[in-house]
Amino acid sequence: xxxxxxxxxxxxxxxxxxxxxxxxxxxxxxxxxxxxxxxxxxxxxxxxxxxxxxxxxxxxxxxxxxxxxxxxxxxxxxxxxxxxxxxxxxxxxxxxxxxxxxxxxxxxxxxxxxxxxxxxxxxxxxxxxxxxxxxxxxxxxxxxxxxxxxxxxxxxxxxxxxxxxxxxxxxxxxxxxxxxxxxxxxxxxxxxxxxxxxxxxxxxxxxxxxxxxxxxxxxxxxxxxxxxxxxxxxxxxxxxxxxxxxxxxxxxxxxxxxxxxxxxxxxxxxxxxxxxxxxxxxxxxxxxxxxxxxxxxxxxxxxxxxxx
Amino acid sequence: xxxxxxxxxxxxxxxxxxxxxxxxxxxxxxxxxxxxxxxxxxxxxxxxxxxxxxxxxxxxxxxxxxxxxxxxxxxxxxxxxxxxxxxxxxxxxxxxxxxxxxxxxxxxxxxxxxxxxxxxxxxxxxxxxxxxxxxxxxxxxxxxxxxxxxxxxxxxxxxxxxxxxxxxxxxxxxxxxxxxxxxxxxxxxxxxxxxxxxxxxxxxxxxxxxxxxxxxxxxxxxxxxxxxxxxxxxxxxxxxxxxxxxxxxxxxxxxxxxxxxxxx
Numbered sequence: 001x002x003x004x005x006x007x008x009x010x011x012x013x014x015x016x017x018x019x020x021x022x023x024x025x026x027x028x029x030x031x032x033x034x035x036x037x038x039x040x041x042x043x044x045x046x047x048x049x050x051x052x053x054x055x056x057x058x059x060x061x062x063x064x065x066x067x068x069x070x071x072x073x074x075x076x077x078x079x080x081x082x083x084x085x086x087x088x089x090x091x092x093x094x095x096x097x098x099x100x101x102x103x104x105x106x107x108x109x110x111x112x113x114x115x116x117x118x119x120x121x122x123x124x125x126x127x128x129x130x131x132x133x134x135x136x137x138x139x140x141x142x143x144x145x146x147x148x149x150x151x152x153x154x155x156x157x158x159x160x161x162x163x164x165x166x167x168x169x170x171x172x173x174x175x176x177x178x179x180x181x182x183x184x185x186x187x188x189x190x191x192x193x194x195x196x197x198x199x200x201x202x203x204x205x206x207x208x209x210x211x212x213x214x215x216x217x218x219x220x221x222x223x224x225x226x227x228x229x230x231x232x233x234x235x236x237x238x239x240x241x242x243x244x245x246x247x248x249x250x251x252x253x254x255x256x257x258x259x260x261x262x263x264x265x266x267x268x269x270x271x272x273x274x275x276x277x278x279x280x281x282x283x284x285x286x287x288x289x290x291x292x293x294x295x296x297x298x299x300x301x302x303x304x305x306x307x308x
Numbered sequence: 309x310x311x312x313x314x315x316x317x318x319x320x321x322x323x324x325x326x327x328x329x330x331x332x333x334x335x336x337x338x339x340x341x342x343x344x345x346x347x348x349x350x351x352x353x354x355x356x357x358x359x360x361x362x363x364x365x366x367x368x369x370x371x372x373x374x375x376x377x378x379x380x381x382x383x384x385x386x387x388x389x390x391x392x393x394x395x396x397x398x399x400x401x402x403x404x405x406x407x408x409x410x411x412x413x414x415x416x417x418x419x420x421x422x423x424x425x426x427x428x429x430x431x432x433x434x435x436x437x438x439x440x441x442x443x444x445x446x447x448x449x450x451x452x453x454x455x456x457x458x459x460x461x462x463x464x465x466x467x468x469x470x471x472x473x474x475x476x477x478x479x480x481x482x483x484x485x486x487x488x489x490x491x492x493x494x495x496x497x498x499x500x501x502x503x504x505x506x507x508x509x510x511x512x513x514x515x516x517x518x519x520x521x522x523x524x525x526x527x528x529x530x531x532x533x534x535x536x537x538x539x540x541x542x543x544x545x546x547x548x549x550x551x552x553x554x555x556x557x558x559x560x561x562x563x564x565x566x567x568x569x570x571x572x
Binding site: 028029030031034035036038039051059060063064065066067068070071072073075077080222223271273274275276277278 | 362404532
């Protein structure tokens with residue numbers, strides 16, 4: 001009927017942030033938004049989680065940094081980024097102009113460094129912080145913090161003291177018991193859990209007879225890891241009461257639904273952005289169509305239904 | 309020109325040598341005009357081979373303004389290119405094009421285009437553009453191959469074409485490395501361009517440094533996203549303070565000032 005607005009069945013409330021839909025971007029796969037803004041408005045996304053930001057510029061690992069694998073890819077980028085000051089001065093204004101809801105992925109080598117980045121992001125338009133304690137590609141920081149409950153508690157509580165914005169803690173799957181780590185983050189004050197970061201993998205070049213990546217190992221992402229990610233979201237949903245941001249190989253709206261049914265309130269698309277720059281847009285419109293076809297008034301009614 | 313994510317029609321997909329193909333793609337005029345493409349630019353090809361994730365980048369080897377077509381020269385080296393080599397005329401393919409910067413084209417008296425194996429691909433476009441814009445510029449082309457040359461017909465417009473083959477000794481071509489041919493057939497050149505393996509580019513850089521002439525190199529490291537987001541394709545470049553920094557070959561290149569490229 002002319003003049004009638006279609007009900008947005010994807011409106012999502014996450015950490016008291018009103019999001020237009022539950023579709024966000026996985027840190028590291030979307031830069032700081034500039035490149036993809038050429039394809040679609042960043043305001044079309046529930047949120048943009050930008051590439052990790054560290055206290056000072058980090059150069060990253062020596063090439064070769066990437067390798068395609070069966071149904072996925074390995075990366076050992078090493079968190080190359082221009083540092084938090086540059087981000088605030090150059091990238092955040094662009095994102096504000098684009099009316100993007102911004103989540104910043106926070107990186108550091110030490111607890112103090114995580115706290116320093118957090119402090120600098122106070123009194124900015126950043127909607128939430130995502131604590132990166134799960135990157136396998138940096139020698140200190142990253143995964144080193146995320147594999148034991150004590151260090152998770154230390155870094156989360158230090159950051160929580162400095163942050164006015166809600167704090168999402170991003171977990172690695174490279175742990176013995178993801179539920180334990182999630183509980184430690186919850187106890188220390190996390191407001192949400194995002195998972196999974198990459199699995200650790202390797203590819204060997206049989207011509208050179210050496211690992212392809214300069215760093216030898218790297219993070220595996222893409223459709224191949226999705227079953228592991230869905231399982232972990234399912235487990236964490238049972239372990240903590242915090243809302244979950246689920247990711248790991250999502251490339252279609254059906255994939256997104258698996259994560260939501262497993263317990264995710266919000267999802268992120270990562271590697272699939274490289275396969276098809278419009279993946280997020282297609283998922284948004286297909287999720288809306290799915291809700292219409294199934295008479296679902298709001299997608300949030302599907303969160304965790306696989307546990308019933 | 310802004311890159312466009314678009315469907316193009318396959319018009320030709322022909323093997324010109326073992327595992328070497330020429331592909332012609334028709335761009336829809338409503339989407340884009342290939343007039344604005346620059347030699348040195350490349351495109352992302354989103355192959356449909358199952359379980360592949362990443363686009364495959366290819367240098368643009370030629371354009372046809374009348375038919376609004378793009379030509380690519382590619383080698384079959386893995387899953388994606390194997391799939392591509394089997395596609396038939398009429399197939400709609402998804403590309404993102406054009407990406408990156410181009411070679412500088414200026415009215416020099418003479419230029420040298422130096423290419424190795426599939427590095428010859430963008431040099432064909434560069435030759436065509438020189439002949440179109442600056443017909444008085446003498447264009448000398450030096451191409452090097454390991455076992456057998458290919459696509460030489462695309463370089464017929466060159467004022468002189470030198471072909472070097474490393475592993476074969478024939479009457480028709482020079483036997484040896486292309487840089488050796490450059491050295492032994494000295495010409496007074498105003499500007500050099502190079503595209504090929506790291507080893508060849510490094511040798512070219514050294515040679516041109518001795519000549520004290522300008523040089524542009526097209527770099528082609530492994531790429532993932534191809535659009536400047538993932539930081540996968542970084543190359544080492546000297547910045548304005550002579551510090552070596554990482555630049556993205558896809559977004560800051562693929563063409564760089566030859567003097568600034570740092571080869572480890």
